[in-house]
Amino acid sequence: MVHACTRDCYDTCIFDDNHKPIDTFPFNGFTCSRGIADLKRNSLNRVDSVYIEGKLSNIDEALDLIVKEIRKRKKEEILHVDYDGNQGLLTWYYPARLWNVIGAASTDYSICSSEGHEAIKLHYGNSIGALPEDFLKYESFVIWGSELVFSFIHGWNLIRDKYKATIDVRISETAKRSNKYYIVKPGSDVYLAIGIIKRLFERNWADLSLLDEPEELRNYVYSFNDEEIEEATGLDSSKIDELAELYYYRRPLTIIGFALGRSINGGDAISLISLIPALIGMKKGFFYANSQGLGIDFKYLRGLHKYSPSRIVGMAEVGKEIEEGKITFMFVWNSNPLHSLPMSDRIYDAVKEGRLFLVVHDPYWSETAKIANVVLPAPTYLEKEDVVYSYWHNYLVFNKPILPKRGITEVELMRMLAIKLEINDNVIFEDEWLAIGKATGVNITELKTKGFVKLLPRYPEGKVRVKPLPEKFSKPSGNIIVFSSHPNYTNSQFKEVYGNKMVIVYNSEFDGIGYLSTNYGKVKVMFKRDPLIPRGVLFIPKSFLFDLDGKPINSIIGFAKGKYGNTPIINTASVKIIKT
Incomplete structure (x- = not known):
């Protein structure tokens, strides 16, 4: 029996049934401070019940309310936001089938790579x-x-x-x-x-x-x-x-x-x-990153072989579209958009003012879950079956649970909502293991028996194409925010174990409290001078993205995006420092 750490991480460690990393290349019998802490974290800060407007409720009442809110809207106003909080194929990809059958809007999954x-x-x-x-x-x-x-x-x-x-x-x-x-x-x-x-x-x-x-x-x-x-x-x-x-x-x-x-x-x-x-x-x-060369048909898993979203919303522009009233219903799973998306304070404001109906399905009380109209409990990867891939190595892993399940899985919830919506489509009700087999080309019996199998990497043939070559570059001006990883956190995860630390902006000049300001607003932060930081660089560990007043740092990022994959330009320029 094995299970795999499902974090948004290159390593994708494989563990035995005692939660010890297996001594097989490239895992080599060790893991990080997060992998070590997962058993402890599993019991902390959990969403263990259904909540409607902050009050205890039950799943039927919540589903009826969600369906009512969906039916009163145009499909273009409904957005599902999901990403890589858990890299399992049945946690992240497969549940999107419901929303694609409905024809809801989808993000472009551009935030990271x-x-x-x-x-x-x-x-x-x-x-x-x-x-x-x-x-x-x-x-x-x-x-x-x-x-x-x-x-x-x-x-x-x-x-x-x-x-x-x-x-x-x-x-x-x-x-x-x-x-x-x-x-x-x-x-x-x-x-x-x-x-x-x-x-x-x-x-x-x-x-x-x-x-x-x-x-x-x-x-x-x-x-x-x-x-x-x-x-x-x-x-x-x-x-x-x-x-x-x-x-x-x-x-x-x-x-x-x-x-x-x-x-x-x-x-x-x-x-x-x-x-x-x-x-x-x-x-x-x-x-x-190797995930797109392992032959996994992610589009099939999401049901895109048969259905398409009504429209695509860039992850750089979700906050902007909410502010403009183009999105009035948002269903979030496997993601914490209040932490990760640009202009995410617009999500908070819209929920508070009743302009956005927010549903969150999560194992933990994330920042986004805390403000949601409806919160639904989800199990962790330690509590459910799944199939996990890596964007470094080419193992596909059958994740076997080692703890009792708490909450409703993403697949279960998708189908419960489909029944309430009176949708009876095989894309939603196709056996998930059959879908995994089709999408990966792997024999599921062999995968479940062995615990993990290797996928065959698919390298293109022929010469490397030189063109197109870039035509025009931007020239950054002023101070530039730079985010990077922290050893004890995966994005917003593990604050339950290692604490929710105060945001610190490391820079070459200033100590003390002040503000970062752009055309999109300002945030209150603690500055700390560091001689290793070049002038004009404002370094922030990306796990601590809420200011001293609880406002998301991403509020000031704006909605600029890359020209190839539309990735939000999080490392933004033209940031003013206001000392107090």
Whole structure:
């Protein structure tokens, strides 16, 4: 019997029935501070009953109210918000079938990694890169825009004794533990990628065999002069020379962080960074996220083979659409949008003022659950069966519960609502295990018997496409907010165990209480001076996203998004500091 940690995390650890990580590559018998704490957290802060407007109720009354609220609205006003609080296929993907059958609006699932996926796919066909076994083959690594030591501990374990160069906008913990680090200006990673590619061409170090139009790439990077690149990045030519030499002589694996996709020019940066390994003849010379190259049909799981949403709402724009009255009903599961979405204070205001009817299905009293009109209890991954995939390794895991179930599973709730709505569609009532088998190509009996099986990675054939190449870059101005991971928290999770800490803005100049302000509002924060933070960078651990008055930090982010995968530009610019 095994179960898998379902966190939004590269590692996706597999545990035995005593909740001990299995001693199999790449898990190697250890886990992180969150995996260790899950058994303790499981009994804390739980939603154990049904609540309507803050009062105890029952499931039938809640379902009747939800159905009543759905029926009084146009389908375009109804939005389901779900994401990766739990990475199980039956927790995240399959329940969306109900909402797609109804024809409700859907988000574009862009909040995290979509910008990089789409940028890389332009060149490679899909975004799959190095697998854990490939990590062992490399003797050097470039870590670009990732706090690897906190967010990817098993990947770090495989490379910790090898040569590492980190590129970031601050001296992160990963940078400190690397052999070299290069600190660039926020939004300038795309210029650094251009500078490295240009050096490889200039020194005749390029291997053109993998690219379909290498001369297009050469002409493109030659259109940028060295002074422009140095000014944009803040690095002098010798540092760019060093990185080009590192790529040519050491042939490192490049680990590309999701944070780049949430940054200004991030999609452009990921696009060009992914081309660097191909330019020196390395077929699988990068790692971003492998989930879209494992053959899992996520669209089938969501019922998109037969039904479509009435419209798609960008995750960057949910708060804006609620403010404008375009969304009046929101059903949330497996997500905490008050914590994660831009302009999320608009959700709070709309619920408080009666302009938005909010339903939340969650195991825990998240910030979003606390303000909901209806709250429904859900089990944790320790309490239910599921199938879990990874965006690093290629194991598919049958999650066997080890604790009694508390709450209603997502699949059960979807079908209960369908019955109340008088919907009898096979897309909703198709056996979930049959659907998993169709979507993954895995024999379900074998999966349940063995506990986990390996999926076959699917690498595209043919040459790497050079075009399209980025045409225009933004130039960040003023102070720039930068978010990154914390070792004890997965986004908003684990506050029950490790505490709900005060938001701190680490910066190069100020100590004390003040405000961050943009065109969208202001938030009250504690500033802390840190000599390792460059001037103009405002660093905030992304687990602590509520200000000193309880207002979401994301209230001031706005609704800008990337041009490839529409990922919200969370690492936003033009932020003013107001000292008190």
